[in-house]
Ligand SMILES: Cc1cc2nc3c(=O)[nH]c(=O)nc-3n(C[C@H](O)[C@H](O)[C@H](O)COP(=O)(O)OP(=O)(O)OC[C@H]3O[C@@H](n4cnc5c(N)ncnc54)[C@H](O)[C@@H]3O)c2cc1C
């Protein structure tokens with residue numbers, strides 16, 4: 001019997017090395033799920049909302065470096081993929097989305113569930129094509145996979161349900177494919193130009209990002225030659241921070257003052273594989289050299305003196321012999337000293353605080369950091385969990401940290417953990433979930449149970465959309481629409497067969513975390529934390545200061561003096577920002 005197009009697709013995916021498909025079925029996708037069932041070698045990771053499938057595939061791709069696949073049915077089914085795919089697209093991870101579509105004969109008639117996926121997915125993909133006739137497959141599939149892998153991005157193939165079920169001619173099958181790993185570096189003249197600027201600089205600072213992956217040794221050797229402090233952008237944390245005597249922390253709104261000062265005080269800034277997005281944190285006077293694998297990234301965030309195209313690993317290896325070792329380490333020493341001071345302040349904030357309640361979230365994350373496995377994979381929600389992850393989780397070259405850092409979507413922690421745990425069943429996966437974030441994707445707690453994923457979730461129950469409250473304060477707006485009337489998340493977990501425990505006292509935290517981490521299945525630890533852990537940016541502009549005092553005035557006027565007292569108390573111990 002002839003194979004169906006869907007069966008040929010599954011065979012091609014398998015040949016290309018795909019191990020899992022994340023998704024949720026529907027009539028239009030039946031041909032594909034049936035082909036998966038018949039084949040039986042590619043795992044179907046069944047989620048409860050297609051958005052989760054896309055986030056999970058993105059995490060899988062980020063962690064494995066290989067193509068990951070998600071699939072959804074027509075219309076509303078694949079519309080749900082979109083937010084997750086935007087995240088994958090922004091994070092530049094290789095993901096293929098299979099978007100099933102309405103019957104081909106009905107396209108253009110405003111048929112039941114009709115949308116136009118090629119338009120809808122255009123903005124969140126590098127390739128998006130419909131397979132209108134069976135003969136287009138598997139060439140379109142191959143192009144899609146090669147695009148996703150080689151551009152490290154999202155490709156979408158739109159498949160009408162009837163085409164999936166159509167007989168396939170005995171066309172070519174897609175062969176195994178791996179990411180190309182070419183050597184990419186600037187030409188000799190460009191390298192000499194960069195070396196000239198760096199050798200002439202007296203105070204060079206490095207800003208490194210996710211492009212420093214696999215270049216730890218080269219990065220440290222460059223910093224040693226230039227005697228430069230290394231600031232990192234958030235997505236670079238997992239690759240840069242560990243075993244790094246030049247580390248001066250992160251910069252940005254939730255960063256450290258030491259990161260900010262290291263950049264503001266330098267005369268040459270060397271940007272390595274970063275798209276750090278906040279222009280106001282770039283130095284005002286320094287020369288800037290930016291190196292990026294993608295030339296179109298250069299000069300986006302600040303004016304650069306010299307832009308070079310290359311991989312960080314290959315470029316630094318070629319640049320190093322051209323650098324003169326600097327004699328003076330005054331700049332480096334001053335910035336490292338500054339960072340040490342900042343860190344001491346942070347450690348103080350993470351103390352148990354004589355068992356006072358509500359707990360400081362910093363204390364919780366410090367404990368997680370101490371108790372988690374050496375090769376744990378952490379995911380954190382957008383909101384205050386991102387702040388605590390950035391500051392209190394220590395990386396070591398084996399641990400990983402993921403979040404929706406560039407797209408900035410709430411509720412990614414559990415979905416990304418689903419991808420992480422599916423790809424690495426033997427590793428410990430820990431989420432730092434917001435109470436708002438967990439609730440937004442609550443349905444997929446059931447996925448942990450169904451897929452038997454032993455994910456450990458730590459939920460920061462602060463009864464609020466706390467990060468938004470912080471932003472409102474900074475903008476001089478009275479908090480409104482941010483309250484969360486939460487149930488007990490621990491009880492909720494228990495009700496669905498997940499180990500759940502609520503922790504209110506700092507003294508109970510360690511035991512609760514140990515038990516959860518030691519539980520064979522999924523576990524949820526709900527921690528009741530302080531709502532107002534204010535984090536002021538290292539460089540507070542006049543506008544922000546004005547906004548902040550305005551918030552206080554408005555709050556008094558609106559009769560919320562008690563909140564100010566709470567805030568003032570919290571502020572008293574917030575000595576981290578000079
Ligand atoms: C609530 C919240 C608050 C945040 N606050 C901060 C903050 O205060 N500070 C902060 O830093 N971030 C913050 N972020 C994250 C921020 O939005 C960005 O995602 C982050 O700064 C980008 O990090 P990056 O430059 O390392 O990664 P990316 O933006 O992914 O940039 C990586 C760059 O490296 C290039 N590249 C990739 N591979 C290579 C290679 N092999 N060689 C050369 N180049 C390569 C890419 O083309 C890209 O240009 C926050 C996020 C959230 C959700």
Ligand SMILES: Cc1ncc(C[n+]2csc(CCOP(=O)(O)OP(=O)(O)O)c2C)c(N)n1
Pocket residue numbers: 381382383384385408409410433434435436437438460462464465466467468
């Ligand atoms: C999908 C989505 N909706 C809204 C926002 C705006 N937003 C950013 S952080 C945040 C609050 C997150 O709340 P929670 O998960 O409870 O974490 P908290 O900051 O309270 O710790 C909101 C609403 C967003 N980033 N993404």
